[in-house]
Amino acid sequence: MQATEPDPATAVSVQACYGCHARPGTEANGLVSFSARSALEITNKLKAYRSGELTSTVMNRISRGYSPAELESIAAHMAELTANEAPCSR
Amino acid sequence: MISRRNWIRYSGAGVAASFIPTSHASQGRVVVIGGGFAGASVARELRRLNNALSVSLIEANAIYTACPLSNMVVGGHRKISQQQFSYAALSADGVNVIHQPAVDVDPERHLVTLRDGNTLNYEKLILAPGIDLDWQALQGYDKTAAELLPHAWKAGPQTTLLRDQLRSMREGGLVVMSVPKSPYRCPPGPYERASLIAGYLKQNNPRAKVLILDSKDSFSKKPLFLSAWQSLYGDIIEWQGESDGATVTAVNAENRTVSTDFETVQADVANIIPPQKAGKIAHLAGVTDRSGWCPIEPVTFSSTLQPDVHVIGDAAIANAMPKSAFAANAQAKLCAVQVTRLLNGESPVHGKLINTCYSLVAPDYGISVAGVYQPGEKIWTEIDGAGGVSPADASRETRAVEAAYAQRWFDNLTTQVFA
């Protein structure tokens, strides 16, 4: 990982997201891949799911488990991993 | 308790700054027992986090047969081969995969014994043996009986046996399912199975019925299942709970009868899902408590009973987190981080975990339950206000979307773990 190290709790949370979403660098057979999405775009989406402004199947239920600040760090880390597609990721 | 002391010692030595710095990574020796969703995930993840680690994975079978979507095999919509995965990718990642059953663990000497007599030494042991069926729990239900009355709760020959029994059942026959009390593997699994069996019968044997004899009164996604059964399958499925006296206490395999305290039911096909406990090796390692499952320190998944042993997946007591493949994988990723940090002398991380379980009421009708969890001092709790089940009034389009997600979730997870 060449990127600035995220705080470890954020890194753990993001790994849980990859239970459904394709991990950057893997075959894109996850539900929604984050390829080419910016941190801001992901943050806005997550916050809209959290507030209920956007509706989905499970994302409203899951985003409510995190504070807006946590969602921001998660989004930033996800965007970074996607952008890097580091040699150590699959 | 030694593990507690270790934890405090490690927290004291905490190097807060970075996530697993590979520069001063230790050359630890980790042994993982069990290569299911929990064990295969943790082995791979450990190597990804620190490729200087020596990671051995001990797995009894050369091919893993996954349970999620195996009810679609029972219902005739998938082939068993679509459930099967090899360990080649793990070997390619530098995991030392050993296809042997582990037959003993000596936690004092940090030693694992394999069936062929070889032993392995570890600094950290991760136990991920999944479940064992409790062959003492139901009168008349032992391994031989299961050849006649399949449980199909470990995917493989049992799954196809149940499918084939359904296919050859007489016209208008009765399928009886016995469902245990919680906790057990995959809380909504029995009801998904009843649904897909009903779908098969509706198409192929329309006068046949499914009777669910349940040892509890409520179950995962109950209102959603009941209303979907009504609209998709009419009166094909009948469910009886504990208050109806439906707790199964005995079976007779030769006669195919299933008994509660109140009646004996003659089945044409009987699917007996017996009570369960952590896989036997966990008992031999001394990490189970009286419940038959493994108590853990929530943050690290380390055993509260033996030092340097972690337990993840179905075998662990993760409290609010269900025994699911999703949870097993999430726990594995967290455990890999913690073990790597502990071996580096760093303090464990507090992280939240997620679970999402889809159930297919029909191949194009999915419902889900989700939760977000945080570790407390003693237990994993579900975060209030988050999580929950699919809406009761969702459209058929939404149900179809969730059904498609169920399949894509499976493909994504199995790619991450095995491909």
Ligand SMILES: Cc1cc2nc3c(=O)[nH]c(=O)nc-3n(C[C@H](O)[C@H](O)[C@H](O)COP(=O)(O)OP(=O)(O)OC[C@H]3O[C@@H](n4cnc5c(N)ncnc54)[C@H](O)[C@@H]3O)c2cc1C
């Ligand atoms: C019908 C059904 C449907 C399901 N559907 C879903 C679903 O839709 N979503 C979901 O998330 N979950 C689902 N599950 C649950 C899921 O299958 C389990 O929660 C998951 O498999 C647990 O993973 P595990 O690694 O703990 O155990 P397992 O997957 O059982 O893996 C344990 C492994 O350890 C090996 N092992 C055990 N003891 C030893 C030993 N002494 N030596 C060597 N190897 C050993 C075994 O061979 C096995 O490969 C379902 C389960 C069933 C039965």
